[in-house]
Amino acid sequence: MRTLLAAGLALAAATAAAAEIALDARRSGYDFARPEIRAMQDDETANPGMLWVLQGESLWARKADAAAKSCQDCHGDAAVSMKGVAARYPAFDPVLARPLDLEQRVNRCRSEHQGAEPLAWESEDLLALTAFVARQSRGVPITVTASPTLRPFLDLGKELFHQREGQLNLSCSQCHDDNWGKRLAGSVIPQGHPTGYPIYRLEWQSLGSLQRRLRNCMTAVRAEPFDYGAPQAVALELYLMERAGGMPMDAPAVRP
Amino acid sequence: MRKPGSARSRQKRSADAVAAGLALLALTAAVAPEDTVVGDAIPSSLTGAAGDPVRGREIVVDRRLGACLLCHTGPFPEEKFQGTLAPDLAGAGSRWSEGQLRLRLVDPTRLNPDTIMPAYYRVEGLTRVGLAWRGKPILTTEQIEDVIAFLLTLRD
Numbered sequence: 001m002r003t004l005l006a007a008g009l010a011l012a013a014a015t016a017a018a019a020e021i022a023l024d025a026r027r028s029g030y031d032f033a034r035p036e037i038r039a040m041q042d043d044e045t046a047n048p049g050m051l052w053v054l055q056g057e058s059l060w061a062r063k064a065d066a067a068a069k070s071c072q073d074c075h076g077d078a079a080v081s082m083k084g085v086a087a088r089y090p091a092f093d094p095v096l097a098r099p100l101d102l103e104q105r106v107n108r109c110r111s112e113h114q115g116a117e118p119l120a121w122e123s124e125d126l127l128a129l130t131a132f133v134a135r136q137s138r139g140v141p142i143t144v145t146a147s148p149t150l151r152p153f154l155d156l157g158k159e160l161f162h163q164r165e166g167q168l169n170l171s172c173s174q175c176h177d178d179n180w181g182k183r184l185a186g187s188v189i190p191q192g193h194p195t196g197y198p199i200y201r202l203e204w205q206s207l208g209s210l211q212r213r214l215r216n217c218m219t220a221v222r223a224e225p226f227d228y229g230a231p232q233a234v235a236l237e238l239y240l241m242e243r244a245g246g247m248p249m250d251a252p253a254v255r256p
Numbered sequence: 257m258r259k260p261g262s263a264r265s266r267q268k269r270s271a272d273a274v275a276a277g278l279a280l281l282a283l284t285a286a287v288a289p290e291d292t293v294v295g296d297a298i299p300s301s302l303t304g305a306a307g308d309p310v311r312g313r314e315i316v317v318d319r320r321l322g323a324c325l326l327c328h329t330g331p332f333p334e335e336k337f338q339g340t341l342a343p344d345l346a347g348a349g350s351r352w353s354e355g356q357l358r359l360r361l362v363d364p365t366r367l368n369p370d371t372i373m374p375a376y377y378r379v380e381g382l383t384r385v386g387l388a389w390r391g392k393p394i395l396t397t398e399q400i401e402d403v404i405a406f407l408l409t410l411r412d
Contacts, residue, residue, distance in 0.1 A: 167389040168323075168374040169365075169382055179341050179372070185319070185326045186337030224386045 020243075021177060021191055028247060029190040029255055032181070037202070041254040049131060049200040049252025052124075052207045056132025059125060064116040071129075074113060082136035087249050088143045090238045092150055099153050101234050102130050103209060121228040127207045131198050134251035141248055142195065144241035153231075157239025160232055166223030172236075175217075187256065193244040194237065196253020207252065210237055296367055297355030302377070302397035312406025315399050316345070322395070322403060327373070331410065341372065347412040357404045361395075376400060 030038060040046045060071045060078055075081040090099040093108070100108060106129050107118035119126035146154050161172045175184070176192035183189070197210040204212075211233050215225035226233040292298050301307075315322040317332055324330070329338040330345035348357065359366065363375040377393045377400055385391075395403070 163383060165383045165385075167382065167385050167392075167394055170372060170374070174372050183338075183340040185339050219386065222386045222389045223384045 019177060021180070023246070026193065026244070026247060027180075027191055028193055028195045028250065028253075030196070030250060030253060032188045032190045033254070033256060037254050037256060041196075041250070047200065047252065047254060049198070049207055049254065052128045052131040052198070053135045053252060055124070056128035056130070056135075059129050060132055064110060064114040069114055071109065074109075078132065078136050082133050084137050084140045084143070086130075086134035086137040086251065087140040090144070090153075090234050090241065092147065098231065099150060099234055099238055101210075101229075101237050102133060103211070104229060104234070106130060106133070122209060122212060127198050127209065130209065131207060131252050134197065134249065137249040137251065139248050139250075141246050142241055142244050144238060144245060146242060150238065153235045153238055154242055156232065157235035157237070157242075160236050161239055161243075166218065166221035168221040170221045172217065192240060193247055194240045195244060195247050196250045196255070198251065199253045199255050201255045203256065210240070293359060293366070294355070296359060297353060298358040298362060299355035301401055302358070302362075303401050305401065307398070307401030307403070307405035309402070309405040309409050311399075312402035312404070315395070315403050316406060321399070345407065346410055349408040349410040350412045352407075354404060354408060357407050358400070361400050361403060 030041065033041075040048075044050050057078075063070045063073075072078070086102055089105065090101040091105070092098070093100045093105075103121065103126055106126060110116040110118055119129070144150075164171045164174070172192065175189050180189050180191045194210050194213075197213070198207045199213070200207050201213075211226075211228050214233060214236060215228075218225040226236075292300065316324045316330070317335055319325070324345070325332065325335055325338045327339040327342040328345050329340065332338070352360070360373075362377040364371045364373040365375055365378075374394060376395045377397070379385075379391055379393055
């Protein structure tokens with residue numbers, strides 16, 4: 001019994017929540033990036049993510065499949081109607097009774113309002129539309145907050161963020177709360193704030209979604225990544241957004 | 257070390273301690289031979305033989321095999337990208353005995369449950385291990401002995 005007690009204490013220590021980052025110590029991935037990368041993000045003519053934004057702008061106005069309605073036919077001028085939207089996603093969908101991220105929202109509009117097929121995750125068109133929508137929130141502070149309907153999903157996301165996983169047995173929190181600013185081999189560990197998604201990542205030579213980024217971190221610790229759009233993946237996105245509450249959006253960001 | 261799941265431990269476990277017992281299993285069950293941990297060390301070789309320090313060095317600097325330099329720095333002038341999450345490996349062979357190094361590689365969470373250093377020879381108590389790695393320890397017993405033989409050469 002004494003062994004059980006001792007192990008119980010050890011377990012309590014192992015699962016104790018790591019210290020969260022103080023509000024005034026929060027830094028975007030931008031602040032950890034090399035000056036050349038920051039310059040690339042800041043200059044619209046050099047930021048490769050802007051190619052997707054432009055592509056998204058034309059898709060916004062294009063009529064999709066059966067319903068022959070474009071995004072614009074329902075939403076009008078994106079600069080007005082989409083301002084601040086990405087800053088409050090994932091958002092609760094009352095019909096599905098769960099949060100949807102921006103990618104899922106776009107596909108929901110396609111199926112419900114445009115009679116169109118969903119776009120595949122990481123497809124050029126989905127990246128373009130989400131980049132275009134997210135771009136309309138540049139500078140807008142993230143406003144995902146814990147409403148009662150979102151609470152259980154946020155709690156799940158927070159739990160997953162603190163759960164050790166994979167063969168290397170590391171949690172997101174151990175890197176992004178406890179060891180940010182230090183070097184994991186060649187890379188500086190950022191705090192993991194999702195302010196700039198979708199991002200252009202030099203390593204990918206492409207734009208990519210937040211879910212793609214999370215899958216990278218999960219496979220790095222040799223864990224089985226969540227499927228694209230899985231409830232756990234959306235819960236993690238939700239927690240990351242709440243954790244970054246108040247930070248300004250800067251999509252499409254550029255990262256190493 | 258108690259053998260997880262042995263008849264004796266099953267008997268001892270009272271109903272209200274089942275949950276704690278499961279947690280205990282998760283923390284201590286290892287593929288390492290039981291009854292081999294003495295204090296903060298595993299004194300005897302996992303293979304019964306001494307490792308090869310030359311192969312050990314290769315494992316330590318290999319990003320996929322040992323992946324030690326993800327977190328550690330060390331006396332490896334040819335390696336450009338080294339981590340800053342963990343102590344410098346220089347002098348590790350002076351600071352620790354062979355047996356202490358062995359337990360630190362096999363399962364450092366037995367010494368510090370909060371450590372970020374992975375257990376290189378434990379497959380129990382892990383969550384959502386990727387298919388390619390499931391049920392396999394990070395290193396084999398031979399590789400662990402090679403790494404220990406190499407670390408012992410790192411003297412101040």
